[in-house]
Amino acid sequence: MDAVRRVVPSPCIGICVLDPHGHCRGCARRGDEIGAWLQMDDAMREHLMEAVLPGRMIAPGSLAARLSDPARLLRALEPLSSAPAGQGWNHSELADILPPTPPVEAAVLVGLIPRPQGVQLLLTRRTEHLRHHGGQVGLPGGRIEPTDRNPVMAAIRECEEEIALARRQVQVLGYLDPFLTITGFRVSPVVAVIDPAFVAEADPSEVAEVFEVPFDFLMDPANLRQVPMEYRGRMRHVLEYTWPGQRIWGATAAILYNLRRRLEQVP
Numbered sequence: 001m002d003a004v005r006r007v008v009p010s011p012c013i014g015i016c017v018l019d020p021h022g023h024c025r026g027c028a029r030r031g032d033e034i035g036a037w038l039q040m041d042d043a044m045r046e047h048l049m050e051a052v053l054p055g056r057m058i059a060p061g062s063l064a065a066r067l068s069d070p071a072r073l074l075r076a077l078e079p080l081s082s083a084p085a086g087q088g089w090n091h092s093e094l095a096d097i098l099p100p101t102p103p104v105e106a107a108v109l110v111g112l113i114p115r116p117q118g119v120q121l122l123l124t125r126r127t128e129h130l131r132h133h134g135g136q137v138g139l140p141g142g143r144i145e146p147t148d149r150n151p152v153m154a155a156i157r158e159c160e161e162e163i164a165l166a167r168r169q170v171q172v173l174g175y176l177d178p179f180l181t182i183t184g185f186r187v188s189p190v191v192a193v194i195d196p197a198f199v200a201e202a203d204p205s206e207v208a209e210v211f212e213v214p215f216d217f218l219m220d221p222a223n224l225r226q227v228p229m230e231y232r233g234r235m236r237h238v239l240e241y242t243w244p245g246q247r248i249w250g251a252t253a254a255i256l257y258n259l260r261r262r263l264e265q266v267p
Contacts, residue, residue: 109170123137169194177189
């Protein structure tokens with residue numbers, strides 16, 4: 001019997017916008033490479049995906065090139081070609097309190113903005129009346145709908161709706177590990193670079209405030225603490241950053257901790 005032929009999937013993630021160099025902001029391919037994809041053999045596809053496209057994502061002129069060390073960040077992330085599977089890196093901590101039903105799939109954008117004073121992280125504070133996490137600081141994003149091709153598209157769509165972030169103003173880099181919330185969501189964090197020219201326009205029905213925090217502050221272990229909290233008869237520990245005027249804690253702090261740990265493990 002013939003061996004089963006492995007097919008290299010397309011790197012398209014649904015963000016089909018060309019940058020000034022003619023490369024797709026979503027997959028970094030040129031137009032001719034996109035058109036020729038079906039005619040390529042697997043060896044050519046693998047070479048393009050493993051040897052060519054990663055370099056283009058951080059090449060001069062890209063949004064990622066404005067970061068201090070984009071190559072290291074890229075190595076720390078899961079590739080865009082396939083969203084990470086699994087229950088969530090914190091599943092064992094919540095196993096006794098999770099709802100019996102399957103978690104609701106969600107996605108958030110870990111948006112890095114290169115500024116003259118340093119890279120900033122985009123955060124929002126949700127309006128008080130929302131059913132889930134009302135009044136809390138978080139990463140923009142939300143539930144993955146059936147029409148979303150993948151978590152990337154869900155995160156981008158939610159950002160368009162919540163803060164008017166256009167997909168042409170985003171360069172997506174990769175995934176972090178999935179995270180479970182006590183409210184029954186499995187969150188896929190998507191790391192991306194946001195054009196510093198972006199001006200947020202918050203949807204007042206969902207977002208009360210949009211603000212930025214220095215990325216270096218959030219990646220400094222000295223600024224993250226564990227807060228003991230009793231929940232459902234057991235003492236648990238919640239991660240929290242203290243930032244002037246804002247409380248950055250819970251799922252958001254844990255997702256940022258996951259990013260820091262990934263960076264620490266990459267030379």
